[in-house]
Amino acid sequence: LPTSSVITLNVNGEPRTLPVDHRTTLLDALRERLDLTGTKKGCDHGQCGACTVLLDGRRAVSCLHLAVAAEGREITTVEGLADGGRLHPVQQAFLDLDGYQCGYCTPGQICSAVGVLREHAEGWPSAVTGDLRPEAGPPELTPEEIRERMSGNLCRCGAYNAIVEAVAHAADSTSAAPA
Numbered sequence: 001l002p003t004s005s006v007i008t009l010n011v012n013g014e015p016r017t018l019p020v021d022h023r024t025t026l027l028d029a030l031r032e033r034l035d036l037t038g039t040k041k042g043c044d045h046g047q048c049g050a051c052t053v054l055l056d057g058r059r060a061v062s063c064l065h066l067a068v069a070a071e072g073r074e075i076t077t078v079e080g081l082a083d084g085g086r087l088h089p090v091q092q093a094f095l096d097l098d099g100y101q102c103g104y105c106t107p108g109q110i111c112s113a114v115g116v117l118r119e120h121a122e123g124w125p126s127a128v129t130g131d132l133r134p135e136a137g138p139p140e141l142t143p144e145e146i147r148e149r150m151s152g153n154l155c156r157c158g159a160y161n162a163i164v165e166a167v168a169h170a171a172d173s174t175s176a177a178p179a
């Protein structure tokens with residue numbers, strides 16, 4: 001059986017063709033083959049969120065996805081969020097509100113936050129109460145709700161308060177359209 005293939009990944013709106021060993025994770029393909037080093041490797045085991053990207057608009061830890069399985073999907077990394085020279089509102093909020101210290105977890109936090117805003121806009125039920133009744137309506141993005149929804153993204157610097165403030169600020173911004 002072949003152990004490698006030439007695949008085409010759709011990354012940040014561009015087709016990128018590359019040969020990969022079938023065992024290559026999406027994270028390694030992005031960082032080591034496509035030079036998209038904004039996406040970070042923390043644990044490499046799905047536990048820290050540093051490698052979070054968007055797959056078809058949904059949050060995904062790229063260390064737990066194989067590159068070959070990402071063919072045909074829309075992959076968005078932190079490098080692809082800005083609109084030309086204009087930062088994505090979530091990126092701008094992290095800058096304005098100092099939502100980072102060392103910055104290592106930040107690309108994952110930002111991609112995750114973009115996913116959170118999209119989930120909220122789609123009316124996903126509360127992550128705090130777990131209330132699935134339609135009449136419960138979409139939950140308010142309270143700090144508690146943001147903390148719960150962002151709980152898969154760890155920050156070893158402990159910059160959580162500013163991260164939550166940045167996400168709340170981006171959510172309040174009328175221009176915070178999900179990517």
Ligand code: FES
Nearest residue numbers: 042043044049063
């Ligand atoms: Fe993927 Fe930690 S590097 S979750």
Ligand code: FES
Nearest residue numbers: 101103155156157
């Ligand atoms: Fe340093 Fe989060 S800002 S790990």
